[in-house]
Amino acid sequence: MSVDVITLGCRLNAAESEAMRRLAAGEDDLVIVNSCAVTSEAVVRTRQAIRRAKRGRPDARVIVTGCAAQVEPQRFAEMPEVSRVVGNRDKLLATSFEFGLPAPAEVRVSDIFAVEEHAPHLAASFCERSRAFVEVQNGCDHRCTFCIIPYGRGNSRSVPAGIVVDRIKALVDDGVQEVVLTGVDVTSYGPDLPGAPTLGQLVERILRHVPALARLRLSSIDSVEIDERLEEIVCSEPRFMPHLHMSFQAGDDMILKRMKRRHSRAQAIETVQRLKAKRPDIAIGADLIAGFPTETEEMHENSVRFVEECDIVMGHIFPFSPREGTPAARMPQVPGPVVKERARRLREATARRKALWLQGMIGSTQKVLVERGGTGHAENFAPVLTRHSRNSAADVGTVRTMRITGVENGALIGDFV
Numbered sequence: 001m002s003v004d005v006i007t008l009g010c011r012l013n014a015a016e017s018e019a020m021r022r023l024a025a026g027e028d029d030l031v032i033v034n035s036c037a038v039t040s041e042a043v044v045r046t047r048q049a050i051r052r053a054k055r056g057r058p059d060a061r062v063i064v065t066g067c068a069a070q071v072e073p074q075r076f077a078e079m080p081e082v083s084r085v086v087g088n089r090d091k092l093l094a095t096s097f098e099f100g101l102p103a104p105a106e107v108r109v110s111d112i113f114a115v116e117e118h119a120p121h122l123a124a125s126f127c128e129r130s131r132a133f134v135e136v137q138n139g140c141d142h143r144c145t146f147c148i149i150p151y152g153r154g155n156s157r158s159v160p161a162g163i164v165v166d167r168i169k170a171l172v173d174d175g176v177q178e179v180v181l182t183g184v185d186v187t188s189y190g191p192d193l194p195g196a197p198t199l200g201q202l203v204e205r206i207l208r209h210v211p212a213l214a215r216l217r218l219s220s221i222d223s224v225e226i227d228e229r230l231e232e233i234v235c236s237e238p239r240f241m242p243h244l245h246m247s248f249q250a251g252d253d254m255i256l257k258r259m260k261r262r263h264s265r266a267q268a269i270e271t272v273q274r275l276k277a278k279r280p281d282i283a284i285g286a287d288l289i290a291g292f293p294t295e296t297e298e299m300h301e302n303s304v305r306f307v308e309e310c311d312i313v314m315g316h317i318f319p320f321s322p323r324e325g326t327p328a329a330r331m332p333q334v335p336g337p338v339v340k341e342r343a344r345r346l347r348e349a350t351a352r353r354k355a356l357w358l359q360g361m362i363g364s365t366q367k368v369l370v371e372r373g374g375t376g377h378a379e380n381f382a383p384v385l386t387r388h389s390r391n392s393a394a395d396v397g398t399v400r401t402m403r404i405t406g407v408e409n410g411a412l413i414g415d416f417v
Contacts, residue, residue: 032062144260
């Protein structure tokens, strides 16, 4: 049977899953579970995925890799369903997927902090429906008090610009219209490379050397690390899509300090206002954590108001989940029901902003990247649905102009012009 790869977590994991699928090609009866460790719930979902995979293919060997495997290898090695545990450094080595005689679960997890540079030939990319995700960076040098990811990914390291450009050229030659640059901490791109290029310089180089690329985006970014060249491109380059997803995490200064974030509430708001003044159509998404340890009701209300002040129209809301080994796990915790309720209120706040945003686009025309199932995304990443009779498999992967006629279930409704 072919190799099955089960992916949990981020786009970077998804890109690396496709690289592993290629590396393991030719192996028989193999299931690779690429895990996530961002929350305790993500680890639980990983264990559930392992058990489901083994029930579905009882004769298959199961390899567990990814951030949860890197951080808690023994926990997975003790699962009877698991044949091998592979760390993040080792999962892009072909030998990690080779088996000889059957053996008990073995652990191949190297010291992730010993990785000092990116292996350019292993930089991953993958296509999801109509867009491609290209890895430009891995690891993180920051130590936010809630985050376990640096211990799963190691220190920040960047993919040389020439490798990135070549990969994007190949994707565009294959018909890809939209590329998303991804990584663990994308805005930290460059200091480890010769000449210390910035992310803005990388984006500039991509746009210059791949003129056929129609649309370029970034995955989640840290607002405090937006360099001058990147801001100029974001606000003036039509091929850079008017959408940024910010890793804000909270809208209260004391909570930001206890998270060990590097921006203040006022700095975040000022950044958004400055960007919108230069490019009014830019849409802001954000990660926000509800119920961080020590959060009072007043602090939470600051985050709720922050949603409106930053016009956050696409919110990823995370109820705080303590991760063993992080400083936040040792702080006074907010009761679980309170965390859940605060997450609900933050979701409602972002839903209200999104609804107003979508309503404001009725009657407009939007350039939409058509995806499968009659779906797509506008340049500002607004989701779009179409029931037009001309919407067919031939349209998938193309950019079409659509007139927006309404809103339904959190998405725009439109017809091809």
